[in-house]
Amino acid sequence: MSLLPKVNMRRTFLIARRDYIGYVKTWGFWISFLLPFLFGGFGILMARADIDLTPTQYVTVIDTTGEHEANLMALDAENKDVQAQAILATRAYFIQDKKKRADFLRILRAEGADAGQTYLKQNIPTLSTEFVVPSSEFTFVPPPARTLKDLLPYLRGEKMIMVDGEPAELGGAVIFKAGESPERPQTEYWSSNVNKVDVPNLVDHYLRRLARVTYLDSKGLSVEELDRLVATAPEAVLYNPIKTQGSDQGVNSSDTVPFVVATILAGFLWLAIFSGAYMLLTSMLEEKLNKLLEMMLATTRFSEIILGKLLGVAALTLSMMAPYIIVGVVGVIGYVAFGPDQDVVKGLVSAFSAKMIIFLIIYLILGYILYGAFFIALGSLSSSMQDAQTLTTPILFVLMACVVVIPLGLTAPDSPLLRIATFIPFSAPFAAIVRLPSDPPMWELLLSTAFLLLLCIGTIAMAGRIFRFGILSGAGAEVVITWFKRVVLRRKA
Amino acid sequence: MMSPLALHSVSKSFAGKPAVTDVSFEIEPGQIVGFLGPNGAGKTTTLRMALGLIKPDSGTVDLFGKTPGEDAFGRVGFLPEERGLYKKQTAREAIAHMARLNGIKKKPAFALADDLLDKYGLGDAKRKKNKDMSKGMAQKVQLLAAIAHDPEFHILDEPFSGLDPVNQQILEGIVREIASRGRTIVFSTHVMEHAERLCDRIILMASGRKVFDGTTQAALASAPRRVNLASEAEGLTALVTPFASDIETRKNGELSLILKPDAQAHDILERSVEQGLRLTKYEPIRPTLHEAFVALVGDDVRQDMSPAKPEKTDGVNA
16 A cells, blocks of 8 residues: 555646636735835835935024033034944945955944045945935024024924025924033923934933043043044954864854854745645635535545645745745845855855755755645634634644744754754754754754654645545534544543 | 446444435436435435545445546536535636546637537626626536536536526526436436426435435325315215325315325226216326325334334335
8 A cells, every 4th residue: 555645646736726826816916926026116216216204303402501502413423423334334245355344344433434435435446436324314403593482483383494595394492501510401302293202312312421421521531532442442253163164263254144044044934834834724715615625526536636735835835935035046146156255155155055955945845745734634624714713723823933943043053942843843844944054963854854754644644534524524613622522521512 | 338326235424323324226327317305314425425525334335336436537527515616717717627627638628618608508608707607607607517528427416406497497408418418417406396307217315214216107106196076066075085095175165185095086087977976176186206205205204213114115226
């Protein structure tokens, strides 16, 4: 007796094709398929149109002490420079020369965004595209009145200020008054927009800093010197004692990229299995509600219907994910071919090893079959969406619990939990993939695959029986509950 | 020719409750067989066992001489009791899909679908989605999908249910047309008129048992024979009493009587002539299959309630 059921591939293909086309013809499929393109296009359009979604808020300062206005604005300019530095720092990824990259980052941190940009222009002209500091969410303007009473009509929108010859609304006013001491001024912020907190945050930052500077000054210390020392402090160098490639055991992108890639791939695997299995459930339910299965069974084997559905929905899931897969594959190939950072290139090549690709395919297929067979069986027992939701809740919990192991691959690839999860068939696909970059023993991977394969065979056999029973009866959740009460709880249903 | 279907002492229970008990019959090639019985009689379970969709607890089924399965694929056209179509498929896609599952190639399958839809008056609905069709149209499309591959043997489970009288007549036409090509048809129904008009043979089920298997004429013979009589003279009741098992007097004075098993309607006519009783009405009523059904099933149900009841079977193939 053959372990696997007999299958006529032509009929199986026809069932798979019908399921695939049935879904492809729906609006939902095309919305999902085109969503990344629509979002991408919308993003490009917005960038091209240069539409400012958050118009600049105009804020004024009335400083009755005469000591804080200039300092507050200097702090604002400093913050904006830090923001510009962070954006400019991303260009370091495109500098191939390690020394130049280090110099650029050092100058950027120590001397600011302008100095960093000048360095790029002089030393790496290919990267020195004009850098425009993103527009600020607020801008300081001269006060249209000197007292709060006179300012209130502007703040209420009854009067407008003039900015570059155009009328504009005054969004807020910072008022410094003399306090208990010069470094502890009484400070107020007036604005009708109570949810916009960037100016209050700046003021708060300013007051904390003022207290710090005053204290350091009182002790004869310079805050500028402290800031310079913090900015130029040496950085710890990471080494990996088990790294054997080359003489340098220092950790770089080539060591970390495989872990990041494995985490992303495990996430993709989870998403593919989850969405595929859920589509199988709805497809099965639709089939049951359409009441066509019984007619098909006069001419088709149960196994052909199950396999046809598994294949049809698998093709559908891959089609829905195709935009993301294509972007990912093109991105990786593009970076490997033309990417400037050779450490990242090395990391990508190592991440997409033959072992990773083979096990990814194996776990994708087996994981999909395992969960898919469960969902087909439960779908065939359901007679409504409510039934389906009730019956699939436990297996959905299991699938959700598996998400927990994925981030462990990045932060704790040697976690015992991850190792145990590798041998539990429900979590094996995700746990094994995230462990691959840390090179687990091959016997562990093979044993994990064998357990998963055995459970798949058992699940298919069980799903076939449930499917046979479910579609020929008016079964629903109550059938399962009755069975549970009778067999497990040994109660009279 | 080989019998398309034979059931040998087939029984099936669900959760300990018998659904079909010791049913045997053999379908002859080219016959139209009506599979009759009230709801819950075991018709659908029997037909599902005939197709191998469910396995009998005991007994055997031969479909084209073999255990139901792969060998019969493409040779049977099955219309189940529960109706449905893929809502987003068009009528021609639905028919072609089933034809292709039955082994017909893509182009001929679609050509066949178009021909069938034209032939049975659904030409305008070819590209109409199933969800936009009326119930009657969708039911006809499903029937055409079941028979498109021109199988040797058709099993139609309640094909007339849910159809209006016009569509029922059209469906009767389709069944006759299939039979005219020498195909074998088994259809279940609880509407006696269809069986009466269409069937060569009737199998009657009640409470999971076969209670009758034979020709329509044999079934009708089981029905009570009625005669309606009227006379302006006195003594009609006394005259008919020896021949009647039951006499009902109607408001207008007419008598409606059920004949005793050994009595004939013409015996009453002869006696009235002998006694000089002038009849103003003499109307022997043709028994209907419905009456036969009620008589047979009612009797069976009564017997079912008593212990150790021997199964009653009548007719040529019992």
